[in-house]
Amino acid sequence: MSFASRHIGPEAGAQTQMLKAIGYASLEALMDAAIPEVIRWHGTLDLPAAASEEEAIAELREIAGRNTVATSMIGLGYYGTFTPAVIRRNVLENPAWYTAYTPYQPEISQGRLEALLNFQTMVTDLTAMTTANASMLDEGTAVAEAMTLARRSSKSRSNVYVVDADTLPQTLAVLRTRAEPLGIDLVKVDLDAGGELPAEFFGLHLQYPGASGAVRDHAAMIEAAHGVGALVTVAADLLALTLLRAPGEIGADIAAGTTQRFGVPLGFGGPHAGYLAVRAGLERGLPGRLVGVSKDADGAPAYRLALQTREQHIRREKATSNICTAQVLLAVMASMYAVYHGPEGLREIARRTHRRAGAIAAGLAAAGVEVAHAAFFDTVTAVVPGRAAEVAEAAARGGVDLRLVDADRVSVSCDETTTPAHVEAVLAAFGAVAGGSPVSAIPAGLGRASVFLTHPVFSSHHSETAMLRYLRRLSDRDYALDRGMIPLGSCTMKLNATTEMEPVTWAEFANIHPFAPASQTAGYEYLVAQLEAWLAEITGYDAVSVQPNAGSQGELAGLLAIRGYHRSRGETHRDVCLIPSSAHGTNAASAVMAGMRVVVVACDDNGNVDLADLAAKIEKHADTLSAIMVTYPSTHGVYEKGIAELCAAVHDAGGQVYVDGANLNALVGYAKPGRFGADVSHLNLHKTFCIPHGGGGPGVGPVAVRAHLAEFLPGDPLEPGDHHAVSAAAHGSAGILPISWAYLRMMGPDGLAAATAVAVLAANYVAARLRDHFPVLYAGNEGLVAHECILDLRPLTKATGVTVDDVAKRLIDYGFHAPTMSFPVAGTLMVEPTESEDLAELDRFCDAMIAIRGEIDRVAAGEWPRDDNPLRNAPHTAASVTADEWAHAYPRSLAGFPAGVDQTSKYWPPVRRIDGAYGDRNLVCSCPSPEAFEE
Structure with missing residues (x-):
């Protein structure tokens, strides 16, 4: 089987069944109907044909092999470290x-x-x-x-x-x-x-x-x-x-x-x-x-x-x-x-690191080399007038990278991986030898006297057995994609394939310092350049930077590119950023951070940008218009027909168009923002391109621009010049870029387009199955949604008192993570099934939602009180349904095992519904003492 067929959940027969349910004969017919022709792109992506998983891994092995893993003693906030194997296997790789x-x-x-x-x-x-x-x-x-x-x-x-x-x-x-x-x-x-x-x-x-x-x-x-x-x-x-x-x-x-x-x-x-x-x-x-x-x-x-x-x-x-x-x-x-090592373990790592630095300082002093500072922790700066480059080159020949400060100074940083052999190699580069007993370089008045990490959690899990069990106990209390579907609108929780994840922990990718010499990073530079070129082809832009290490930083970088463009043309007065009322909340905050004034544009009753209000706002701010930020498909999950008209109107007024790439999973292979009028987008590699969300990070938010904005992309923070840097490293979170590289390499152009089409198919299938039970709030061409749909619970809440929170918490009892709650419309659920969930899981979710609607009807009929029903009391823990007393108006069996739940693999939440208001009034943000829990 191809990788694409592993990544895409519904197989051919299931796709036919789903298409029949929504009234289309083929995926192409569905996409022709859903996507406005004004933005539709009918070509084939100019990307390499799909590689098998084995071929992609072999290619990545070759690319990784172009990097050189040296002993880095560069420092500057980046240090060698030993990831305990129990943490690597049971967190990073889990x-x-x-x-x-x-x-x-x-x-x-x-x-x-x-x-x-x-x-x-x-x-x-x-x-x-x-x-x-x-x-x-x-x-x-x-x-x-x-x-x-x-x-x-x-x-x-x-x-x-x-x-x-x-x-x-x-x-x-x-x-x-x-x-x-x-x-x-x-x-x-x-x-x-x-x-x-x-x-x-x-x-x-x-x-x-x-x-x-x-x-x-x-x-x-x-x-x-x-x-x-x-x-x-x-x-x-x-x-x-x-x-x-x-x-x-x-x-x-x-x-x-x-x-x-x-x-x-x-x-x-x-x-x-x-x-x-x-x-x-x-x-x-x-x-x-x-x-x-x-x-x-x-x-x-x-x-x-x-x-x-x-x-x-x-x-x-x-x-x-x-x-x-x-x-x-x-x-x-x-x-x-910190939990594994505990306070004394951390102190010992610090002492050993300091001893290594002290040994280097002692050796240098014995050889007559000036040490710049008498007080230091892990970094020694040596003064070698006119010899700094010579020393650094000598160290490099011995497999050690030092920091060349300037022509006269070299810095050496030690860490927990530094050995006596490394100390000897460094001293040899200076023409010195190890010897003598290093004294502490921490002045008495600056030494730490206070205790830290006194909570029992930092002294209870120092054996690997205890640590393994602690990590397992915590992960059992959570719900992730390895348990079931997470149908979150705007968040694209899709398969993060194991083959994509494997290379992240290879030493050739994991153990490279961001400021390592260019001669040691050829593999990374090749991978980054290839990935940026592929992303440019997919989006229709001319240049891409992967430096932004989150979507928020991608937004800022894109707006700063627009700001730089206007300033280069002498139009510093252009500072108004138009933002639709439905926009993601970060858009407005990013605009303010980029020095812009936000002007909100209304949306019409169908959730689209109100073009009449847009025209009025453009006219009012024509002389000062800098940009518009729009999400496409819209935040409401619809392919808006007016996007090309919107782009043209903003351009005619001298502004630039920023398209938020949060919903790119509905466009890849079928439309290119850089071709339908946008000037800049940020892309979420942790959404469309399979970097996992990791419980809320890591993320990567590359910024993609048309040619006229390319010179205003982020630059290397260590390179001199007039560019800006939004992240501390030139390529941001480079260590996880192999994930997206592998996804694109294994999907190929046909697989990527198929993923988009099946994502749209899945969303429309869910909408079709649930429309008679919960109104679907917005739709586009022929009543179709894009890759997500909004279920409107407001009429039911008004009639029964059952809230969106009640439904979200009741879904936990059915074994699901809830869809996105009350965004972009209060009192609604936004569902994005993605292309990775198979038909059985889609149906399990729809069946659960239909069963919940039946429970709401029983509340409406007065069978259950508004304040005592399975929805209002959800979620139900194992402890609550096995308690000696049960005083509720519905049976325990319905509470814990609602319709369709497999009793042999039931997920039990560890706590009942949490009181948010109490937490806000009583802000406790560090580990409470055990006595506090007793209280």
């Missing part, structure tokens, strides 16, 4: 973890929510801050979010943000990108050389230890910043904080950084979980996700995402950030690394 969705349905996400609470606790303990979020995209984005958080929260009215010169260079590049559109004046000051702080500034960024490796006492500098009303961010190395005084102990307001060295492979730059933590009083302003502790219907403790997690949908252009995702899978890995 579909129970990597195929899960964002925990918006907390009752069936308790396992990964607990892991994320462990992550937050780990970060708050090590930084000595009060609250940490559930992870950021990387260190660069975390620090950028810290800057804007400081601006919102500072008492100072200044626009100046001060950055220490010893900041990581890639972080500085991302800060510049974020600061300029927001009118923030970034001022770099060499604090080590006696540089003075300006008279007024709203925030200060400090690196700890510095990029040079220097460890400094920042307490006086923080006090001085507070004296002028500024907030201070410390970008701190978490491993160093096991030995160094924590940022919170010297008065920092915000701590930010990365958790990469906690067991997460280098991956040529990502994905890695950044972190962001704050002192008391700033927690409500934290961007991203925040896991908190609430209680369920029985009063038992239960985890959930806190209120502001979805603020970008609620507040739109008033949101504090466009980041709606996290790096959950990587945050889980980092948290489990």
Whole structure:
């Protein structure tokens, strides 16, 4: 069988049956009817013919072989690390973890929510801050979010943000990108050389230890910043904080950084979980996700995402950030690394790392080589006037990569993988030898005295047996694609094939430093170039950058390209971004971050952009129009007929057209945004192109543009120039790009088009089966939807009191993750079945929804009270249906085993319905003590 036939769920006979149910003779006839001819593309994608799984793996082996895995001692926030095998096999390589969705349905996400609470606790303990979020995209984005958080929260009215010169260079590049559109004046000051702080500034960024490796006492500098009303961010190395005084102990307001060295492979730059933590009083302003502790219907403790997690949908252009995702899978890995090693294990790794750096410093000093800093943790900067390149080349010949700072300085960074042999090789490159006993380079006043990771979870799972069972226990509390269908509209939860996933952990992809010499990264550069070219062909654009490491960053990069284009033409006044009222919430937030003013365009009764209102808004803002952001097919799941007219109208007024690629799964092989009028799109590789959601991250959001915008794409953060960088690494989360490469290589042009057609077929089949039970809210040509459909529960709620939440929670009892709730229309469910679910699973879902409609009818008939029925009390746990007392108006059997549920493979949620309001009033965002659970 071909890979496409494995990826696409419904086989030929099932497709015929589904087509018959919706009244079409063939897939082509369905697509001809569904897609407006004005955008329809009738060609064949110019991609390689489909390879078998074995052929694709062999090709990837050859590509990976072009990379050279050297011993990296470059540092700069990226370090070698040992991923414990029990974590690699049972988290990173385990579909129970990597195929899960964002925990918006907390009752069936308790396992990964607990892991994320462990992550937050780990970060708050090590930084000595009060609250940490559930992870950021990387260190660069975390620090950028810290800057804007400081601006919102500072008492100072200044626009100046001060950055220490010893900041990581890639972080500085991302800060510049974020600061300029927001009118923030970034001022770099060499604090080590006696540089003075300006008279007024709203925030200060400090690196700890510095990029040079220097460890400094920042307490006086923080006090001085507070004296002028500024907030201070410390970008701190978490491993160093096991030995160094924590940022919170010297008065920092915000701590930010990365958790990469906690067991997460280098991956040529990502994905890695950044972190962001704050002192008391700033927690409500934290961007991203925040896991908190609430209680369920029985009063038992239960985890959930806190209120502001979805603020970008609620507040739109008033949101504090466009980041709606996290790096959950990587945050889980980092948290489990801390759980597995515990506080003393982490200290020992840090001590060993520091001893290796101390041995290098001692050897250099003995040979008469100047060491730039007396105080350091893991990085030694050597001063070798005029010899730096010579030393780096000598080390490279010995298989070790050092950091060439400039002509006179070389930096050497140690990590947990550094051995005595590496120390000897480094010293040999300097003409020195190992010898003598290294002394600690951490000044007594800066050593850590406080305890950390005192919660029992960090001392209970140090044997592999205990760790294995803990990971299994948590994954059993979750629902992921390895259990069943996740029919989420706008999220495209499709098959993440094992063959696509396999290469991610190969050493030739996993163990490459993002700043490794070009001679060592030929395989990655080839794969990236090929993938970008394939994506350009699929979308009809001229150039693609894979640097954005999430859809939110892709949006920002696309809007910054538009901004750069207008500025290059002397049209700096063009700053209005038109956004339909139905748009994804991140769109408006991204526009504001790109320095634009948001103007909302109405939608008509059918969910389409109201072209009359669009014309009025264009006329009103013609002189200042910068762009329009639209999603296609629409957020309502419809192929809008007016898209070409919309593009032409915006272009005629001098604006650019941004098409959000969230719904590209309905277009591949049948329409190309770059050909029907769009200028730029971001693509979600974690949707259409099979990178798994990982419980809410990793993601990749490449940006694709037409030729006139190509020069404004993101650039390498370490390369000088006028370009911007949205991620800390040139190719973003490069470590997971082999997944999408493998998908495209194995599907081929015909398989990709077939996937699109079957996705549209599946959505229309579900709509046809459910239309008589739940109204389908929007439709396009001939009553057809695109790849998703919206079921309207509002009339039933009005008549019976049964809410969309009730239906979503009752679906758990039937063994399903709920569709997307109340987006883009409150009181509805948006269903996207994808092409990967077979007919049996589609029918199981439809049967469950029809059975639930029958239960709603029994409420309507008065057979069950509105406040005591299987929907209102859902989900039902095993404990609740086996309790000694049962006082409900319906039987236990119906509660736990509704129609069609296989009693031998029943999924039982670990908690009953969670009280969201209680959690928001009582924000607990780190591991509570066991006594707290008893209370």
